[in-house]
Amino acid sequence: MKKRKICFVITSFIHYSRNMLVLKELNKRKDVELSIALGGSALLSKYVSKYADIKKLLKADGIKDIHEVFFNLEGDTAVVKAKTAGLGVVEFSNFFNDIKPDLVVVRGDRFEVLSVAIAASYMNITVAHIEGGDISGGLDESVRHAITKLSHIHFSTNEPAKKRILSMGENNKYVFNFGSPDVEVVQKVSRKKMANGVNLQKTGIGAFLDPHKDYIMVMYHPVNTEIGKMAKNTRELLRAIYELDIPTIWFWPNVDTGSEEISHKLRVFNNEVGDHKIRFMRYLPPKKFISLLHQARCFIGNSSAGVKECSYLGVPVVNIGSRQNHRLRAKNIIDVGHDSDRIKKAVALQLKKGRYEPSQLYFKKNTGQNIASTLAKIPLYVQKKFYD
Secondary structure, X not given: OOOEEEEEEEOOHHHHHHOHHHHHHHHOOOOEEEEEEEEHXXXXXXXXXXXXXXXXXXXXXXXXXXXXXXXXXXXXXHHHHXXXXXXXXXXXXXXXXXXXXXXXXXXXOOHHHHHHHHHHHHOOOEEEEEXXXXXXXXXHHHHHXXXXXXXXXXXXXXXXXXXXXXXOOXXXXXXXXXXXXXXXXXXXXXXXXXXXXXXXXXXXXEOOOXXXXXOEEEEOOOOOOOOXXXXXXXXXXXXXXXXXXXXXXEEOOOOOOOHHHHXXXXXXXHHHOOOOOEEEEOOOOHHHHHHHXXXXXXEEEOOHHHHOHHHHHOOOEEEEOOOOXXXXXXXXXXXXXXXXXXXXXXXXXXXXXXXXXXXXXXXXXXXXXXXXXXHHHOOOXXXXXXXX
């Protein structure tokens, strides 16, 4: 039996952590030859930590065929990101020409993922896309829909997203909703006894934080259609968290345009404010991150983790700004703008409310298994048509 050659592209640590179960299912199949392409911020040391060595984690999962695709340019401007996306098309074209996969799998809405989809499409390679059809704020939404139109197989994470994919003229035989892979990871981990397992004093910078006591968590990323405002918005959020005076785990922003505006403010704050209670962190392995998230009293920021993972865990969320606009959500979220007083009030309300009833909005059983089985067995094609 000829094995199907599937290349799964990972351009950030989040792509690994949220698709860990899909990768494990693909790797153990006898009818699949799995390869991993690491690229983008997944290869940049300043966006990972010693806990987030993707190659080591993949090898621990039994995945051996791992490749590195370098194409990121240094810089934090829109023109640099546009050029990086273009260079990504060049480098992934070379890479796919070398390994000749039958099927390329991508996730999400990052500019590097668009590079992959363009390269594979022009080389007549079938593309499968996880997490299409969502609506949100910023350029991410346009990129997500563009990847959908370049992709042949679609795995939405919810029914409204599936309907949007179909409304874009996609073939209903190739559009599936098996639930969210990231929420399945949360479900698997949270069924077990939650243990921190992270010595926060050996990773990150800032204040001492005891994970066995109450704390809140912040994840705040740039919005690439709001460049120039990120520094001011970060100051407002920092002021709110500082004045709340609650021990806080704050994760570093992702690699999108504007990340340096945020990072600079975080570094200056940590250096100049001596009495804060914030521990600034980079990425952590899925089990360690979920353990910390599960025990957080409140999640604050603009990450989809507040919409998806927190909905399943029942963690109260204060969602800030436009980055998650219109994304399907449970009742655990309060939306606010970039005003420190309103942020503080919303956090106070969520702390008073406490845990929410866990939501099944993004969860379905056997998500990873169903995605892997479909990727392995579904007939492949390259010529797309518009279906009315």
